Amino acid sequence: MQLKVHGTLLSPWVRRLVVAIEEKGLDYEQVSIVPLGDPDPDFLKISPLGKVPVLEVNGRFLPDSLAACTLLEAEVPEPSLFPKAGWDAAWMLWLCDYLATALFSKVEAPLFIEQFIKPNFQQTDPDPEIVAAAKQMRPQVFDYLESQLVSGRPYLLGDDCTLADLTAGGIFISYFHAGEIIDSARWPNLSDYVARIHMRPSFEHLLEKERELVGTRSPLFA
Ligand SMILES: N[C@@H](CCC(=O)N[C@@H](CS)C(=O)NCC(=O)O)C(=O)O
Structure with a gap:
C-alpha cells in the first residue's frame, strides 16, 4: 500500500491518522496542506468539505480520518486499533x-x-x-x-x-x-x-x- 497523507500535523485529525499509520508499522509520505482561508479548488476535488486529512491510497482519496483509519484496520489488522465487536x-x-x-x-x-x-x-x-x-x-x-x-x-x-x-x-x-x-x-x-x-x-x-x-x-x- 502506498500511503500519502494530505494535511498539516497541527490538526488533531491528521495526527490521529499518522499515529495510526505508525502504530501499524507502515510508511507514508506527507503532502502539506494548511486549511486556513478559502480552500484551493484542486484540494476540494479530493476533499469536498475542504478538511484535512485526506489519505491517498494507491491513487484513491479518503477525505476523513475515521474512514481512513477504518481502511487501515481492514488492510492491516495487527496491531489492532479497533476492538473486534x-x-x-x-x-x-x-x-x-x-x-x-x-x-x-x-x-x-x-x-x-x-x-x-x-x-x-x-x-x-x-x-x-x-x-x-x-x-x-x-x-x-x-x-x-x-x-x-x-x-x-x-x-x-x-x-x-x-x-x-x-x-x-x-x-x-x-x-x-x-x-x-x-x-x-x-x-x-x-x-x-x-x-x-x-x-x-x-x-x-x-x-x-x-x-x-x-x-x-x-x-x-x-
Ligand atoms: N471528521 C474529519 C474532521 C477533519 C477536520 O475537522 N479538520 C479540520 C482541521 S482540525 C479542517 O480541515 N478544517 C478546515 C475547514 O473546516 O475548512 C476527520 O476526522 O478527518
Missing part, C-alpha cells in the same frame, strides 16, 4: 464521537485558534469571550473523561490502546500548544493517561516532527 467496538465509536464533539469542538479548537493560531500566525489577539466559553465547558468534559478512566486501566477501553486513545492524544497536543494544562489534582487519571499516550513511540515521533514545525511558539517545546 460487541460493546467495546460500539463504545469506542461513541468515545471518538464524544472526543470530536465535546473535547475538540467545544474546548480544544477554540482555545487552540484563539491562543495559538491567532497570536502566532495571524498577528491578532484572542477573543476573550470565546476563550471564556471554552474554559467554562472544560470541567464538564474533563470530568466525563476522568469518569472513563477511574478503573485504573491504562486506556479508555481497558488494557489495549485503540483509536479512541490516539484521538484523545492528538487533541491534547493542540490543547497544550494553546498553553493549557490538565490540573492533575482535579483530574489525576486524565492527566496520567494523556502523558501515557504521549510516551508511545508513535506519539514521541510525532512530537519530534511538531517540534520542528512550531519550535518554541508552543509552550510544549519552550
